[in-house]
Amino acid sequence: MSExxxxxxxxxxxxxxxxxxxxxxxILILLFLGGGDEDVFLLYWIVGLIVFLFIWGGISWYRFTYQVSEGELRIEQGVLIRKKLYLTSDRIQVIDISAGVVQRLFGLVxxxxxTAGSSSKAAKISALTREEADRLKDMLRRAGDESREAGADEHADQPREIYSLGQRxxxxxxxxSGRMGVALSVVGAAFSQIDQLVSDEQLYRFIENNIPRSTSATLVVLSIITILAVSWGLSFLSTLIAYYDFEVEIREKELLISRGLLERTQLTIPFNRIQAVQxxxxxxxxxxGYASLVIESAGYGEDKGNSTTLFPLIKRNALYTFLKDVLPEYNVAIEGENRQPPSRxxxxxLLRMTWWTLPVILILWSILPYGIYAWGLLIPALLLGYQQYRDAxxxxxxxxxxxxxxxxxxxxAIIKKYRTQAAELKENPFQSRLELKDFTVYVASGNQGRSFAVRDLDRADAAIYWEWMRQEPSGPSSDEELENGKDGAAAMPVPED
Amino acid sequence: MRTSPKNKLSASAVKAWRISTLLFMLFLLSIPLFLWMYHYFGAGTLSVWVILALTISLVIISGLVVLFVPEIRWRRWSYQIDEHEIDLQSGILIVTRTLVPVKRVQHVDTRQGPILRSYGLADVTISTAATTHRIPALEEETADAVRDRISKFARLAKEDV
Structure with missing residues (x-):
């Protein structure tokens, strides 16, 4: 592909x-502002805009060329401003092949x-045939491997094993699905706009006709139930679409995750980029007894808040077998001799949960009829607080x-010591009085980092782990570490009383 | 756990911080100033007493903050750097102790604003793939030495991430 x-x-x-x-x-704002009586005028605008966009698209297609030569992917593009993007193949970390709705219509991808690093660049070739894409991928991978190591493994791309998510x-x-929260806010916002479509009177009449003897309390309860039901429906659908036909392919050096119903997404994650498992x-x-697995990986992407779902649903007791197979390094017992926050x-x-719930209660109390029942929220909040204490x-x-x-x-979170970017101990005056400390570990993930914290640990316990973090991490390089695995050549002393 | 890191910041730090805090507080004082102007030249409806009380309390608070906060901050701050790790302690109310393995450091730089420059001070900023840390207000020579030291240790323990 030198041309x-x-x-x-x-x-x-x-x-x-x-x-x-x-x-x-x-566009939406313009549409709303332009709305009104001049509908015909608006129509012209829209048609004109669409024609313009397609001409623009045509020119940008004409100007966009790519080629692989001398181990580089060279992309030239731009309608008004010409851009040249050269990516050297040994710097390329991720090659994702996906197919959106448009691509699928034409059987394209x-x-x-x-690329990796703080100055990471991304290039997108948005329509080409499957064969072409595979050829491109092969060429880039081969060029990359050649410069990395002379005798590249021929079977590197063969999947060792495939895990897929069953229909059930x-x-x-x-x-x-845990996406309920997001859906809830969307539906809630939509619901607050409903009075623009349906007047209050119509709504009341509708309810009175269908549910006799209703009061405003019924209305409140009914609204809450409707919002919950609709958001559950949305979260059900979105999860179904996102995780449809979910597959994890385990290869020699990387994981390949593919998923999605309308838009098929493929993600390649090299093992040595994985920073933590959740x-x-x-x-x-x-x-x-179900859980899901999420991995944090460094150096690429703005997608999905930099964490990737490794597997969306797995039985707790199947977890270890899965991890042993997929990420043997991270196969450690996640339950065991825990240091937990002391009873003080x-x-x-509990107080923390109370502070968080209080504003919500006060707002509900002041705006809703029968809002006084919002105080009932305190019970689940306190239970949650207790559970947070138990689980830390x-x-x-x-x-x-x-x-x-x-x-x-x-x-x-399962974190390798040699992957931690920083550790932190924090103590505010209230904690000082109780001799407690928060312990936080930072790992790299995407362009920013990600932190995992345990709050209110006993000062002495926190100090033990602080010391443990300070001890010289084993292995000079993370890549070597990967190969050595857990052979214990430089086993770290485990803090023990 | 060992005691606090052993190196302190430059003694001039307090003076430099007092000036920058003072500037910030003067900026805050522009709020009552606007209220005064609004009261005299505009159709102000706020009571004079409210504005006066606001001004006085802001002045008192500013005074206390300028007097004590830089001092406390300086007393809390300490750092220590060796070939394996960077150990920082900071905070005014909330005391934070941070540990950065030297291997993880991606880049270090020194920077200096006009106030720091007039006292011959500089900040050292340390970035990892996940976090950014700052050792503030070191003597210029110390800052340069610290920067070079960290970068040397980081090079020795070179790594990909």
Whole structure:
């Protein structure tokens, strides 16, 4: 592929759609402002805009060329401003192949290429045939491997094993999805706008006709139930679409995650980029013994808040087998000899929840009829606080520290000592009085970092782990560490009383 | 756990911080100033007493903050750097102790604003892949030495992430 190549002409359409998507808010505002009596005029505007966008898309398709030569991916693009982007293949960390709705209509795929490091760059070729994409990927990988090590492993790309999410698990995952919170706020916002469509009188009449003897209390309860039901429906659907046909392929050097119904996403995660593993036990899944796995990886992407779902639903007791197979390094018992916050910390956990709930209660109390019942929220809040206290803990094993904490879901982070970017001990005056400290560990994830904390540990316990963190991490390089695994050549002393 | 890190910041730090805090407080005092102007030249409806009380309390608070906060901050601050780790302690009310393995350091730089420069001081900023840390108000020579030291140790323990 020494000749510069163009994309499939469908790229013109995706480009036009991208521009619309990127400026959606501006367009909506213009539409609202332009609304009114001059509907015909507005129509001209819209048609003109669409024609303009497609011409723009056409030109940008014409100007966009890519080629692989001398171990580089060279992309030239730009309608008004010409841009040249050269990515050397040994710096390329991730090659993602995905297919959106438009691409699927024409049987095409999009390829996204990302490099590592603080000055990370990303390039996207938005429409090309599957074969072309695979060829490109092969070429870039080969060029990269050649410069990295002469005798590259031929079988590096062969999947060692594939894990996939069954239909039943998918349904369970969707039913118990933790996306409820997001959906809830969307529906709540939409619901507050409903009076613009339906007048209060109409609504009251509708309710009075269908539910005789209703009071404003019924209305409140009914609204709450409707909001909950609709948001549950949304979260069910969005999870179903996002995790449809979920697969993890384990390869020699990387994991390949593919998922999605409408938009098929593929993610490649090299093992040596993985910074931490999280076991999440969501509130609605924990009672059924299910958890999900999330990995933090460094150096690429703005997607998904820099964490990637490794597996959306897994039985707690199948967890170790899975980890042993997929990420043997992270296969440590997540429960065991925990250091937990002392009993004098309990009141801080309870108070914290109270402070958070109080404003909500006061607002509900003042705006809703029967809002006084909002004080009932204090009970689940305090129960949650107690559970947070019970679930907080810290533990170490060989070179690994395991932090568990709960916000709503219980999260257990498994972090290798040689992956920690920083550790922190914090103590405010209230904590000083009780001799407590917060312990935080930072790992790299995406462009920023991510932190995991255990709050209100006993001062002495916190000090033990602080010392443990200070001890010289084993292995000069993380890559070597990966290969050595847990052979214990430089086993770290585990803090013990 | 060992005691606090052993190196203190420059003694001139307090003076420099007093000036920067003072500037910030003067900026805050522009709020009552606006209220006064609003009262005299505009159709102000606020009672004079409210504005007066606000001004006086702001002045008192500013005075206390300028007098004590830099002092406390300086007393809390200490740092220590060896070939394996950077150990920092800071805080005014909330005491934070931070540990950064030297291997993790991606880059170090020194920076200096006009106030710090007039006292011959500089900040050292340490970045990892996840966090940024700052050792403030060191003597210029110390800052340069600290920066070079960290960068040397980091090079010795070179790593990919």
């Amino acid at each position: 510069p190549q163009r994309q499939h002409p469908v790229a013109a359409i995706t480009k036009a759609l991208d521009v619309i998507r990127g400026n959606l808010i501006t 999009a390829v996204e290429i990302k 698990e998918l349904l369970i995952a969707a039913t118990t 076991v999440k036990e969501e509130l609605m899944r924990q009672p059924f 910390a309990l009141r801080r956990y 803990g810290i533990r170490s094993e060989d070179h690994t520290v395991i932090l568990s904490a709960r916000l709503l879901s219980k999260t257990t």
